[in-house]
Amino acid sequence: MSAGHVVFVRHGRTHYNAALRLQGQVDIELDAVGRWQATAAAPALLRSIRPAKIVASDLSRAHATGLEIATLAGLELGIDVRLRERSFGPWEGLTRPEIKDQWPAESAERLAGREPGLARVETKRAVPEG
Numbered sequence: 001m002s003a004g005h006v007v008f009v010r011h012g013r014t015h016y017n018a019a020l021r022l023q024g025q026v027d028i029e030l031d032a033v034g035r036w037q038a039t040a041a042a043p044a045l046l047r048s049i050r051p052a053k054i055v056a057s058d059l060s061r062a063h064a065t066g067l068e069i070a071t072l073a074g075l076e077l078g079i080d081v082r083l084r085e086r087s088f089g090p091w092e093g094l095t096r097p098e099i100k101d102q103w104p105a106e107s108a109e110r111l112a113g114r115e116p117g118l119a120r121v122e123t124k125r126a127v128p129e130g
Contacts (some may be wrong), residue, residue: 022092022099024086031035087120
């Protein structure tokens with residue numbers, strides 16, 4: 001048996017999203033808007049698809065969003081750490097201007113679509129494949 005479709009749903013908003021802070025793998029919970037988004041997204045999504053399985057990363061924002069959908073679909077939520085967002089090491093929690101001020105060359109590399117070469121920033125190549 002093969003999967004008919006794979007659908008990716010981004011988590012609801014967090015206070016880091018609202019403040020334009022880079023989240024990476026920092027475990028930031030959904031804010032009130034994010035909880036509303038997850039609650040509203042679940043029935044809208046399930047009107048158009050019938051999932052056989054729902055899996056989220058172990059980060060609370062993804063878990064909470066996935067749980068809303070899974071609960072409404074009558075499914076258990078699977079957890080897979082490989083679905084975590086890319087790690088941005090020392091940049092996590094900072095805004096783009098803060099990153100640019102502290103790491104101007106590395107910031108320019110990232111904005112140009114290249115790897116910044118900064119310690120503890122996970123490269124695209126290092127991101128686990130499913």
